Amino acid sequence: MRCRAYILLLLLTAAGSFANGQSAEPGLVKISFVNTVTGKPILLDSTVFTNPFSETYTITRFKYYISNLALTFPEGVFKELDSYHLVDQSNAQSLSFGFTALAGTYDGLVFLLGVDSLRNVSGAQSGALDPLNDMFWTWNTGYIMAKMEGRSPQSKLVNRKVEYHIGGFAGVNSVLKNIKLTFPVPVNVSAGKTTEIIIETDFAAWWQQPNELKISEHPVCSSPGELAKKIADNYSKMFRVRQIINP
C-alpha cells in the first residue's frame, strides 16, 4: 500500500515537473533557520527577553526536530529523502542543511515539527535521531519534539529553572504539527546551482495564541499531556519565511 502511494507520488511529482517545465537535472536547496525572540537574535545564556506577561527570562537551550520536509508546487510535492533534522541553537552547523531537488519553480514548503510516530516506535535510530542528542525519553519511549530550557526570576522551580520538553506522538495529546509555509516569491531551483530558503522562528510564539501560558504558573513541562499539547498549539505558529535567495 505504502509502496503504491509512493509510486503515485512519484508519478505526481513527474507530472508536476513537466507542468512546471522542470528538468531532470537537480539543484541544491539550502534551508537555514534563524532563531529569534520577536526578531531579536537568541544569544544563549545571555540575552534577557520579556514575555507578553512582563516576565523576564534567558534561554539556555533551544532545540527542535524538523522532519518529512517537502517543497510544494501547484500539482505536487518534492520530498527530501530520509528527512530528519535536529535544529540546535547551540550548534551553528545544525542551523542549516541542504538537499538536492528537482529543478523547477516551487511555491512553498511543508514539514513536520517533530519526529513522525513511526520512528517513535521502531527501536534504536541513528543520525539526527540518535538518543545521544538528548531528545529522547527513556522512561516513556518517544522523542522530545522541541525543547527549551532557561531561567526566569518568575519561576518557582529550583535555581529559577524554566524547562519545556515537549513530546507525545500518539492520541489526543500528540504534539506533532504539520507546518506549511508559503514562499513570498517563487523559489527557483536550477540545475547545479544553490537556492537558499531562510526561515525565521519567533520563540515568543510559545507564550500565547491560542493558549496564554505564564512562567509563574507553568515553569516546567516534561511529559506528554494536556500542557504539552497547549504549548505545541502555540509554537506551531513560530515559523515564517524570512528570505529567499534564488540563484
Added chain:
Amino acid sequence: MKPGVIISILAIVLGGLLLIGAGRKEETAGPPDYIEWRIPAGWPKPANDIFARNKLSEQGFQLGRKLFYDGRLSKDGNFPCASCHQQFGAFSSYDHDLSHGYNNTFTTRNAPPLFNLAWMPRLHWDGGVNHIEVQPLSPITAPNEMGENLDSVLLKLRRDTSYLRMFRAAFGTPEINSQRMLKALAQFTGSIVSANSKYDKVMRGEATFTYSEQNGYTFFKANCASCHPEPLFTDYSFRNIGLPVNEFLNDYGRMRITGDKKDSLKFKVPSLRNVALTFPYMHDGRFQSLNAVLDHYNSGIITTQPTLDTLLHKRIPIAGRQKNDLIYFLHTLSDTSMTKNPRFSGELKNFIH
C-alpha cells in the same frame, strides 16, 4: 597423503589467511553468520518481529552477550545489566524486592525476569517502553540504576579493541555507535526463550504431572488463565489486582505513562513462567513467597479500588489443599534448560550483591 595434496591444502590455508589479513586492513568484514530464530511449536507469532530490522547473527548475539555482562555500561563499573538480571533467577534480581543501583541507591520497582521478550508488546511494569532496542537506555541512564550516560559508555567501548573487533564482525565495520550497541543487546536479550519447563515437556508428551501438579493445573486453568493464558502465561495487559499503595513509592503504574485516571494502579500482567525463581513478587517485590501471593488473591484484594480488575471483584477463593497443588503446578514452569544454558551465561558467574 600425496605431497601434491598437502601443497594444495597449504595453499588454500595460506590463501585464506591472506584474505583474512586483507579484510582486517580494509576494516570491513564479510556478512556475519545469520541465525534462524525459531518460534516454539504451537506458540503464537510474536507481537513485534524484533529481528526484522535487526537480523539475528551469531556475532551480533555474542556482542550483545558481552555487553549484557559488561560493567562498563554503568558509571562505576559495578552494575552491568546482569547485576539486576541474573540468569539463575530467570534473569530477574534473585531474592531482592528492589534492586541495588549506583552509589548505594535502590530501584523503585522489582526487576522483571527476561525471557520470551519477543512476544512482549511493551516493556517495563508500566509499559512505558515500546521497543526492545530502546529499553537499555532507561537503566543505563537512571541515576539509581546504572547511573551512566550514553556518550561515556560509547567512549569506554571504543577504547577496547576487542569491542572494535566484535562490532566489525557483527556489523561490517568497527564503528561503535548507540544504535549498534542497542541492536546487539536486543539480539542477546531477544534470543532468550523459555519453552522447555516440565510443563512444556508434559504438553509435548515427554513427561507427566504428579497428582498434585495435575490438580494445580486444573485449578490454574479455571481461575488464573484468563490473565495468564498459556503458552506465554500472560496476556501482557495492564491490570489492577487490588494491592494497597506503598506510601514510600506511591507508584500508580500505567497512569504515569498514559496520564489516564482509568489506568491508575494498573501494572503489566507478568508471565508465570519461571515464577518459582523470580521471588519476591509484584511490581515492588512486596510478597516474599508464592504462598503470600495466593493469600492476596484469596483474601487481600482491596475491592474498593475503582480501577480494580473486574475479574477480581469476588477475589479468588483458594483452599489450603488447592493452594499447595497450585504451587506445585507453578513449580513445573521453571525452565532450567534456560537458566543453566551456557549460551546465555557471562563471565560473571553467580553475581550477587
